Amino acid sequence: MSKPAAAFLALSALLSLVGCAGPEAPGAREMSPTATGGQTRAELISTLDGMAGLSFSGVGGSEPNVKGNTGFTFQVRLDPEYVLVDPAGLVEFLAESAWSVNDDPMPNTSVEINYTGAPGDQLDLAAVAGAEGWLSPSGGGIGVAANGFSRVVIPVSDSAVEKGVPENLDRLGDWPGVVPETPSDLVAPRVD
Numbered sequence: 047m048s049k050p051a052a053a054f055l056a057l058s059a060l061l062s063l064v065g066c067a068g069p070e071a072p073g074a075r076e077m078s079p080t081a082t083g084g085q086t087r088a089e090l091i092s093t094l095d096g097m098a099g100l101s102f103s104g105v106g107g108s109e110p111n112v113k114g115n116t117g118f119t120f121q122v123r124l125d126p127e128y129v130l131v132d133p134a135g136l137v138e139f140l141a142e143s144a145w146s147v148n149d150d151p152m153p154n155t156s157v158e159i160n161y162t163g164a165p166g167d168q169l170d171l172a173a174v175a176g177a178e179g180w181l182s183p184s185g186g187g188i189g190v191a192a193n194g195f196s197r198v199v200i201p202v203s204d205s206a207v208e209k210g211v212p213e214n215l216d217r218l219g220d221w222p223g224v225v226p227e228t229p230s231d232l233v234a235p236r237v238d
């Protein structure tokens with residue numbers, strides 16, 4: 047056997063062992079333009095744009111990686127004139143909203159919320175999500191950065207079972223999920 051042929055066979059064997067070749071990961075789904083229920087990403091963004099005191103960017107699902115894994119991400123910034131009075135409500139609303147988007151791939155790993163609030167508030171969204179049962183006790187987090195940034199990564203689908211929070215599957219239901227009611231009391235004007 048020639049050296050190039052042997053190298054090709056070795057590379058093919060290696061790729062099949064690490065999962066870069068072969069069938070799609072269990073639970074991964076393609077974009078579903080025929081999915082019933084839920085809402086489009088554009089509808090979600092329109093809802094988010096109408097929420098006072100919070101601004102959103104980078105809202106959307108990811109295309110499947112080589113293993114078929116997908117997620118959904120939010121970048122959230124609190125207006126300095128406001129205080130987030132219901133952080134648990136924000137986490138729940140965004141997790142349910144991500145799960146309801148029917149024109150991106152189904153998130154089968156996580157819903158990630160990147161939040162920047164007022165530095166003095168020291169709001170840790172991972173701690174909030176953990177207290178509300180969205181994360182396992184060992185779910186961890188990064189804490190709160192000096193600029194008020196915190197992050198929570200909520201496991202969904204098969205990943206929820208692997209990460210010790212199978213109840214997330216019950217909370218979210220079938221995909222695409224029901225569009226959650228938009229909360230009107232997440233923030234209040236800041237009084238200093």
